[in-house]
Amino acid sequence: MSELTDRQTEILDFIRQSVRENGFPPSRDEIAEAFGFNSVTAAKNHLLALERKGVIQLVEGSRRNIRLLVDSDTPLTHQFQLPLVGQIAAGTPITAPENIDTWFNLDPNLFHPRADFLHRVSGHSMKEADICDGDIVAIHEQADADNGQIIAAVLPHPKTGEEQITLKRYLRRGSKVTLRSENSTPGYEPIEVDLTSFDPASQEQAPFRIAGIFAGLLRIPR
Numbered sequence: 296m297s298e299l300t301d302r303q304t305e306i307l308d309f310i311r312q313s314v315r316e317n318g319f320p321p322s323r324d325e326i327a328e329a330f331g332f333n334s335v336t337a338a339k340n341h342l343l344a345l346e347r348k349g350v351i352q353l354v355e356g357s358r359r360n361i362r363l364l365v366d367s368d369t370p371l372t373h374q375f376q377l378p379l380v381g382q383i384a385a386g387t388p389i390t391a392p393e394n395i396d397t398w399f400n401l402d403p404n405l406f407h408p409r410a411d412f413l414h415r416v417s418g419h420s421m422k423e424a425d426i427c428d429g430d431i432v433a434i435h436e437q438a439d440a441d442n443g444q445i446i447a448a449v450l451p452h453p454k455t456g457e458e459q460i461t462l463k464r465y466l467r468r469g470s471k472v473t474l475r476s477e478n479s480t481p482g483y484e485p486i487e488v489d490l491t492s493f494d495p496a497s498q499e500q501a502p503f504r505i506a507g508i509f510a511g512l513l514r515i516p517r
Contacts, residue, residue, distance in 0.1 A: 299345075299348060299350070302330075302341065303341060303344060303345055303348070305330070306326060306330065306341050306342075306345065307345060307350055307351070309321065309326065309329055309330075310326075310351065310361055310363065311363065313325075314363060319359050320359050320360075320361035320362075320363070321359070321361070322359050323335045323338045323339055323342070324338075326338040326341070326342070342361065349364060350363070350364055351363055351364055352364055376398040376399060376400055376401065377398065377399050377401045377403055377410055377411075377412060377413050377433070378390050378395040378396075378397075378398055378399075378412050378413065379395065379396045379397050379398070379399060379412070379413045379414070379415065379431070380394050380395060380396070380412050380413065380414050380460065381394060381395070381396040381415075382394070382457065382458075382459065383449065383457070383458040383459065383460065389412060389436060389449075389506050389507075390411065390412050390436070399413060399431075401413075401513075403433075405511070406433040406435070406510040406511040407510060407511065408435040408508070408510055409435060409510070410433035410434060410435060410510045410511070411434060411435055411436035411507060412433075412434050412436065412507070413431050413432065413433055413434070413513075414431070414432055414434060414447060414460050414462075415429065415430070415431050415432075416428060416429060416430045416431070416432055416462060416512075419478055419483075420461070420462070420463070420476040420477070420478050420483050421445070421462050421463075421476065421477045421478065422477065422478055423477040423478055423479065424445065424464075424477040426445075426462060426477070426509075426512060427514070429515075430512045430513065430514050431512060431513040431514075431515065432447075432462060432509060432510075432511070432512045432513075433509075433510040433511045433512065433513070434447045434506065434507040434508065434509065434510060435507050435508050435509075435510045436506065436507040437505070437507050437508060438504070438505055439505060440465045440505055440508050441465075442465065442466055442467060443464065443465070443466065444464075444465050444508050444509070445462060445463070445464055445465070445508065445509035446462070446463060446464075446465040446474075446505050446506075446507065446508050446509065447460050447461075447462060447505070447506040447507045447508070447509070448460070448461050448462075448463050448465070448474055448503050448504070448505060448506065449503060449504045449505075449506050450474075450486070450502075450503045451502075460506060461474075462509065463475060463476060463486065464476070464477060465505070470489060470490040470491045471487070471488070471489060471490070472487070472488040472489075472490060472503070473485050473486070473487055473488075474486040474487075474488065474503065486503075488502045488503050489502075490502075
């Protein structure tokens with residue numbers, strides 16, 4: 296996506312506001328009036344420029360023929376970017392700025408379900424699921440998962456206690472959770488968590504939490 300001019304950004308924000316407040320985009324006449332253009336043609340030319348830059352689509356046969364191709368509430372600079380999350384600062388949301396190492400220029404909708412953040416795999420615990428050391432996995436952020444899904448689990452480091460993300464197969468029966476590796480060689484035993492042993496009202500660190508579910512991966516040649 297090309298950079299927008301200041302005027303194009305203003306018009307895009309105006310379209311977003313209309314969609315957010317009214318449920319539909321503005322007409323070309325309303326855009327021309329709002330920005331003091333002398334003709335509807337000037338509004339049309341700006342819309343064509345926005346279409347060329349990939350942020351809207353003009354649909355034939357409708358007076359309000361603008362379709363947003365970017366989310367109405369997401370800052371434009373991050374529309375086609377995903378954060379690579381590194382070490383997690385205690386008590387912060389996964390995608391808090393202090394947890395982000397860098398941004399990748401990727402459309403979140405390339406993944407299924409839609410990706411919210413990325414994480415670089417370290418180690419070989421998931422190699423039999425074809426998730427290898429150094430791969431970048433896409434994660435759809437949510438706090439629960441179905442049995443058998445691969446999840447991004449947040450666990451305290453056994454030595455430092457600081458939170459870290461690990462990819463594991465999620466299996467739950469009642470209050471017992473098993474976080475299973477996909478590597479049958481010795482040294483990759485499952486992590487067993489008894490949820491009854493943790494009181495959410497206490498000040499203790501949770502034994503684990505689900506950051507999201509696996510949505511796909513990137514394998515960058517070395």
